[in-house]
Amino acid sequence: MSRAMEGVRRVNINGATRNLLVGCAYVALLATLLWLAQSTLNNYYLRILAVIGINIILTVSLNLTNGFAGDFSLGIAAFMSIGAYTAALLSLPVAMKTASFPGLPAWLQTTSIPFLPATIVGGAMAAAAAVVVGVPVLRLRGHYLAVATLGLMVIVRVIANNWQDVTRGARGINGIPPLSNIWWAFGWAALTIYVVWMVVHSPYGRAMIAIREDWLAAQARGVNVLRTRLLAFVLSAFFAGVAGSLYAHLITAITPSSFSFVITFNIVVMLVVGGMGSITGSVIGAVLLTLLPEGLRQVETALAAGGTPLYGLSQIVIALLAALVMIFRRQGLLGGREIRLPGMTER
Amino acid sequence: MRRTWAFLSLLLAVSLVLAGCPAPVMTPAAAPAATEAPAQETAPAGEPIKIGALYGVTGGMSSIDGPGLNGFKLAAKQINEAGGINGRMVEVIAIDGKSDQTATTSATTELIEVHKVVAIGGLNDSTFALAAGPIAQAAGIPFVTAGATLPTLPEQIGDYFFMAPFGDDAQAYAIADYAFNELGARSAYMLVDQAYDFTTALARFFKERWEANGGTIVLEDTYNSGDTDFSAQIARVKALDPQPDVLFISAIPNEAGITTKQFREAGLTQPIISGDGFDTPLIAEVAGELADDVYYSTHASLDNEAEIVQSFVAAYEAEYGRRPENAFAALGYDTMNLIADAIRRAGSTEPAAIRDALAATQGFQGVTGVISYPEGQRKPIKSVTIIRVQDGVYSFVTEIQP
Structure with a gap:
């Protein structure tokens, strides 16, 4: 009896330490993999990897609203756009600002801050926009919410197109310092996964899932429905803004049309194919649907060189894949389950 | 146990993706080399x-x-x-x-x-x-x-x-000069697509040259690429008195046909002028016989006898x-x-x-x-072609050195 008690206590103490150790081990593993990639792969593969990292951030954060809280939001391109523009305006060298942005407020024209704070501010601006928009918009549910968030995308685009002094309108911002790399992309991706995982396994996360399953019942049990949904919405927007900043500093040129419905569509497909309500599913969806079009494009290029140009093949295959997943595996590849890595405790 | 297997297979998949990253490229990249091997043999050297x-x-x-x-x-x-x-x-x-x-x-x-x-x-x-x-x-x-x-x-x-x-400056100058000198126009209306660098820049350069030539801009209006209804803009043109001599439309190919059609249907008969965004079969296809008196500047005319x-x-x-x-x-x-x-x-x-x-x-x-690239510049000095569309038929008008 006493030995059994001792055993339980030992496991508990070791459990906390072990969690920390396991966490450190995974960070070290990720760093090693990134270092390996950095030292062996050429710029092309590194760029694709960076895109994968950005797509993981977007998909995992979208999962919070669409998968866990059950709100079908399509505003991701809008939040990316806000994050991208904010971060780009902050990180552009002062000399370039004075040349290209004569109409900027003086304080902004004479400041240029490093990538990390610029990205955080970009995310924060997106989150702030989500708070402002969220309160009225989250009164809606289902496809009403989807259409309202789509409207948000149009509004942001119109503002970006017309606020000439700050966004340079349709000409967009170019010459953004190329600071994004796999370290930033996967560092932020790891943070996103960690935060979303923690939230989902906290009382807030349980409240989100309860709302998704039956919001009336959740409300009756004392869950503050609006506040919980807003939390998911704002957190998701923050990471979308971060991803926007990473995107801007990867592509180095952004225009209002960079953040169109196409991006939203791609991310939603990654989410749905991976399985809504599964974080690991989102990661798999993002990896798969970034690599697949790239791989298929190689086939297109090779076919064209061989005399049979079949450009557009990759888009058709992706769309077909999405349709097939919906027909045969509506819950997505992982269907709301998680793949647990060894050493990770059930929370 | 099932979970372990799931994890192991995932690990395998991930390592395959990481280790084999170059693999999906290598195969197709090798394919064209293989098909073109005979061509390479006949290649004179290297x-x-x-x-x-x-x-x-x-x-x-x-x-x-x-x-x-x-x-x-x-x-x-x-x-x-x-x-x-x-x-x-x-x-x-x-x-x-x-x-x-x-x-x-x-x-x-x-x-x-x-x-x-x-x-x-x-x-x-x-x-x-x-x-x-x-x-x-x-x-x-x-x-x-x-x-x-x-x-x-x-x-x-x-x-x-x-x-x-x-550059857009050259083609905008060319059509401005042509409309001013050859069509004898003195007042112009401008309709500008706000969604593209190209359309806004073209409009800016057109206005600059037009005003330098001594012409006037009676109204500047805008739309966004993707719009399909131009009745509000048309109403504003029709309200102008006196009417402008030419209608300058800064559009991408997508809107070239539909703007022409709607402006002509509304009874506006002035020459429509534009840049190479109008170099598209869509004008004739969409506007049909209404595609009349349209002039645009572009890179080349395939009717050029050269x-x-x-x-x-x-x-x-x-x-x-x-x-x-x-x-x-x-x-x-x-x-x-x-x-x-x-x-x-x-x-x-x-x-x-x-x-x-x-x-x-x-x-x-x-x-x-x-x-030819002038010393230190990487934008060529080139002649600009003017094309006219009449009854839905495109014809070469002239070449201008702006």
């Missing part, structure tokens, strides 16, 4: 020279990038039939930019890092050129844009970036079974030939040597005009 063709052949740019790529490949084929460049064959590696910035930048890096091209040509829009150009610049690979006309591109991107077309133009049209027709769709086919053709000319003169396939030879280009005879 490996083929790899040149990248970057076009958005799917998506929004496809109607002009598709013909552009066809023209580009046609030029390469003719070069190879004539014995290649300095005895080496040309291999064009064409990657689809999908009219998407992310895909375009990935494709640019792929051309440089995986296929090791010595120069890149293509892209007909500034939005994509601004994303792809800096990558080539950083890698020290010459990039020649076939049709992006934002005049500040070479300065914005750097000394490895060249333009095959004239021998170089007619032999290009004939070769394109023989290769693809149809006439070149628009001037962008000719621009693609010229871009490939311009790069080949530079490699020939450089006597080397070192990207830096090609860059220097490109910068020294003087009097290069292209289908779209004579290309």
